[in-house]
Amino acid sequence: MPFAAITGWGTALPERVLTNHDLESMVDTTDEWIVSRTGIRERRIVGDHESTTSLATAAARAALEKAGRTPDEIDLIVVGTATPDDFLVSQACLVQAELGGSAGAFDVGAACAGFVTALSVGSQFINADVYHRVLVIGVDTLTRYVDYTDRSTCVLFGDGAGAVVLERSTEKRGLLSTVLGADGAGYKHLYVPGMANLVPESADLFPEYRPYLQMNGKEVFRFAVQVMGDAAAAAIAKVGIGFDQVDMLIPHQANLRIIDAAARRLDLPRDKVWVNVDRLGNTSAASVPIALAEAADSESIKEGDNVVLVAFGAGLAWAAGLVRWGTAGI
Numbered sequence: 001m002p003f004a005a006i007t008g009w010g011t012a013l014p015e016r017v018l019t020n021h022d023l024e025s026m027v028d029t030t031d032e033w034i035v036s037r038t039g040i041r042e043r044r045i046v047g048d049h050e051s052t053t054s055l056a057t058a059a060a061r062a063a064l065e066k067a068g069r070t071p072d073e074i075d076l077i078v079v080g081t082a083t084p085d086d087f088l089v090s091q092a093c094l095v096q097a098e099l100g101g102s103a104g105a106f107d108v109g110a111a112c113a114g115f116v117t118a119l120s121v122g123s124q125f126i127n128a129d130v131y132h133r134v135l136v137i138g139v140d141t142l143t144r145y146v147d148y149t150d151r152s153t154c155v156l157f158g159d160g161a162g163a164v165v166l167e168r169s170t171e172k173r174g175l176l177s178t179v180l181g182a183d184g185a186g187y188k189h190l191y192v193p194g195m196a197n198l199v200p201e202s203a204d205l206f207p208e209y210r211p212y213l214q215m216n217g218k219e220v221f222r223f224a225v226q227v228m229g230d231a232a233a234a235a236i237a238k239v240g241i242g243f244d245q246v247d248m249l250i251p252h253q254a255n256l257r258i259i260d261a262a263a264r265r266l267d268l269p270r271d272k273v274w275v276n277v278d279r280l281g282n283t284s285a286a287s288v289p290i291a292l293a294e295a296a297d298s299e300s301i302k303e304g305d306n307v308v309l310v311a312f313g314a315g316l317a318w319a320a321g322l323v324r325w326g327t328a329g330i
C-alpha cells in the first residue's frame with residue numbers, strides 16, 4: 001500500500017491582533033479571567049481585506065513551496081472548513097481559482113475537527129493508489145460569526161489557515177491511523193443558528209438577524225476532555241505502539257486546560273505537547289495544521305517521529321490520527 005507522506009506545510013494568519021486587554025474595553029472581562037480559564041492571551045482576527053479564501057490560499061502557497069511543487073502537480077484539494085466564503089462553491093474550488101491547476105476540489109465539514117478529518121480523506125486517495133499528490137487545508141474565519149457583546153464566546157476564537165502537501169511514499173510515513181467519531185445528538189451545545197445574512201442581499205432581507213455562534217461552554221468542556229484523551233489513545237493503539245513512543249502531541253487549541261487533560265491521559269510531559277493557544281486562541285479547523293507547521297518549522301519533530309493529532313468541535317465531532325513524520329520513500 002502506498003503511504004501519504006507530508007512533504008510540505010504552511011500557515012497564514014490575519015494581520016490584526018486582538019489582545020485580552022483589547023477585549024477588556026469591549027466586554028465585561030479581564031485578562032486574568034481569560035488566561036486562567038483558557039490560557040489565551042491574544043488571537044488574530046480577519047479584517048475587511050482578508051477572507052477564508054485569502055488565508056487558505058496563502059497557507060497553500062507556502063505548503064507547495066516547501067514541498068517544491070506547483071499547483072498543476074496537485075491531483076486533489078481537500079479543505080476542512082466550517083466558514084467557506086460561499087455556500088454553493090466549495091472553498092476548495094475558491095482556493096483553486098487563486099492557485100490555478102485543475103485538481104479535483106471539495107470540502108469536508110467537521111468544524112474544528114475538519115483538518116484531521118480532511119487529512120484522513122486526502123491520505124486515503126493516496127493509500128488507495130488513486131492519486132499521487134494531495135493538498136489538504138484547514139481554514140476558518142469563525143470570528144465572523146462571533147458576537148462581540150457575548151463575553152462567554154468572544155474571548156475564545158481567532159482566525160487562520162494551515163495546509164499540508166501529501167505525496168505518495170513507499171515508506172511508512174504520513175497518517176497511519178484514523179479515529180473519527182461524532183455525537184450528533186449534542187449538536188446544540190455548539191452551533192450557529194442559520195447564516196442567512198452572510199451575503200449583503202440576505203442582510204437586507206433579515207436586518208435584525210445575526211447568525212452568531214451559540215455555545216454551552218461547560219458541556220463542550222466536559223465532552224472535549226473525554227474525547228480528546230480517548231480518541232488520541234485509540235489512534236495510538238491502532239498503530240500498535242505505546243504512549244511512551246509518542247514524540248509529539250498536536251492537540252486542537254481550544255483551551256489550555258483541555259490540552260493539559262489530554263496530555264495527562266497520555267502521560268506526556270509538556271515538552272511533547274504543542275501549545276499555541278496563548279498566541280492564537282481557537283482557530284477551529286486551522287488550529288491543528290498551524291500547530292503542526294510550527295512544530296515542523298522549529299524542528300521539534302524529525303524524520304520517523306510519531307506525532308499524534310487530535311481535535312474536537314461542533315457536531316459534536318472528533319478526529320484523531322497518528323502521523324509518522326518525514327519524507328522517506330518519496
Ligand SMILES: CC(C)(COP(=O)(O)OP(=O)(O)OC[C@H]1O[C@@H](n2cnc3c(N)ncnc32)[C@H](O)[C@@H]1OP(=O)(O)O)[C@@H](O)C(=O)NCCC(=O)NCCS
Pocket residue numbers: 028029030033034037038112151152153155156190215217218220221224254255282312313314
Ligand atoms: C468557556 C469556558 C472557558 C468557561 O470556563 P468555565 O470555567 O467553565 O467558566 P464558567 O462557565 O463556570 O463561568 C464562570 C463565570 O464566569 C463568567 N464568564 C464567562 N465568560 C467570561 C469572561 N470572558 N470574562 C469574565 N467572566 C466570564 C460566567 O458568566 C460565569 O459567571 P456566573 O458564575 O456569575 O454565571 C470553558 O467552559 C470552556 O473552555 N469550554 C469549552 C469551550 C470550547 O472549547 N469551545 C470550542 C470548541 S471547538
